[in-house]
Amino acid sequence: MTPQIVAKASWVVRYSPTLVRLGGLASIFGGVLWVALLLFVQLQMLRILHFYDILEPLAAT
Amino acid sequence: MRRPYNLENPILIVPLLLFVLSLAGLYMYTRRQQALNTLGTASFIISLIGLILAITHVFLGEYWPWWFGGWWYGGYGGLFERYMPSPGLLWVLWYGSFGPGFVVLALGLVLFGLSIRKTKVMLSWPVLALIMASIATGLMGLGIKIFVVSETDMTELINKSRPYLAILALFGVAWISLGLTLCRSANKLITIAEIGKGAPPKPVPEGR
Numbered sequence: 152m153t154p155q156i157v158a159k160a161s162w163v164v165r166y167s168p169t170l171v172r173l174g175g176l177a178s179i180f181g182g183v184l185w186v187a188l189l190l191f192v193q194l195q196m197l198r199i200l201h202f203y204d205i206l207e208p209l210a211a212t
Numbered sequence: 213m214r215r216p217y218n219l220e221n222p223i224l225i226v227p228l229l230l231f232v233l234s235l236a237g238l239y240m241y242t243r244r245q246q247a248l249n250t251l252g253t254a255s256f257i258i259s260l261i262g263l264i265l266a267i268t269h270v271f272l273g274e275y276w277p278w279w280f281g282g283w284w285y286g287g288y289g290g291l292f293e294r295y296m297p298s299p300g301l302l303w304v305l306w307y308g309s310f311g312p313g314f315v316v317l318a319l320g321l322v323l324f325g326l327s328i329r330k331t332k333v334m335l336s337w338p339v340l341a342l343i344m345a346s347i348a349t350g351l352m353g354l355g356i357k358i359f360v361v362s363e364t365d366m367t368e369l370i371n372k373s374r375p376y377l378a379i380l381a382l383f384g385v386a387w388i389s390l391g392l393t394l395c396r397s398a399n400k401l402i403t404i405a406e407i408g409k410g411a412p413p414k415p416v417p418e419g420r
Contacts, residue, residue: 175395181391183386
């Protein structure tokens with residue numbers, strides 16, 4: 152019985168679409184986060200967001 | 213304190229780690245579709261090394277040049293100084309590409325593109341977009357490094373350079389595109405009946 156379970160588990164790990172889907176979701180979230188961080192950087196540079204201006208005095212104290 | 217809007221912010225590690233997962237998904241998909249050969253496996257390993265280098269670059273930040281060492285960074289320390297006393301222009305260019313990670317990643321993806329060239333794998337367009345974005349990111353980084361001497365100036369220029377930011381954004385969009393294609397393809401791979409038969413499943417037609 153155990154070898155069969157191991158064989159099934161091995162098959163699932165090697166060929167299951169779940170891991171492919173997980174990779175796809177990670178790619179989507181990663182891409183969105185990447186673009187959001189770039190946008191955040193630009194908004195800071197343009198002084199539309201003031202995150203750094205708030206944090207720096209706090210860090211200095 | 214490191215500026216939170218610096219592009220070398222450690223937060224960038226999070227999407228880069230997610231890209232590693234994505235690369236694993238791409239590897240699984242290619243293997244499942246029986247489109248993986250030796251070149252494909254090698255290219256995945258190279259891409260993975262590239263992503264790990266990029267993560268290391270972001271994580272180590274200003275300490276990364278020290279590990280590379282060499283005369284352009286005060287002329288002390290580093291692994292290369294020990295084994296290569298005069299590293300020369302090549303290593304300057306190597307470091308200059310926003311960390312060497314993107315160049316290695318681009319190389320790995322180009323090899324992957326070559327490996328699936330003759331197969332009927334659907335992922336051609338997203339992978340092609342990712343290859344182009346990676347190459348552009350690496351080349352832009354190299355260009356900036358060639359024309360800008362100091363590291364501080366380079367970071368400032370990257371932060372202020374709109375074309376470079378646009379290319380970096382395209383890099384993210386390419387990953388999103390790859391993710392959407394992977395998810396769509398995964399839905400076609402559900403072959404529960406084949407589980408336990410032992411033999412690898414047959415490739416699923418792309419139906420594009």
